[in-house]
Amino acid sequence: MNKAKAENLEQSRLVRREMGRHSVDCGEVQVSVVHGVIHLHGRVRPMRGHEANFEAEVTALLKSLRQRSGVRDVITDWTCVL
Secondary structure: OOHHHHHHHHHHHHHHHHHOOOOEEEEEEEEEEEOOEEEEEEEEEEOOOOHHHHHHHHHHHHHHHHOOOOOOEEEEEEEEOO
């Protein structure tokens, strides 16, 4: 495996870990990372009991992903299900 592919896989793992720190159900979200650009595809929904602050949680998640070292951009192509 070449260095760039290994770095992309590690970034994908870190993205998944960060998703787990927020009250957002990202179980139906596919993550891919290419050259520091994170692509998120699928459906996202609030965790049970956290519906009231869903938008704030999504905003916080995206902000924390954008602030990660090596991340150039975060592209979301997902549907929010309430």
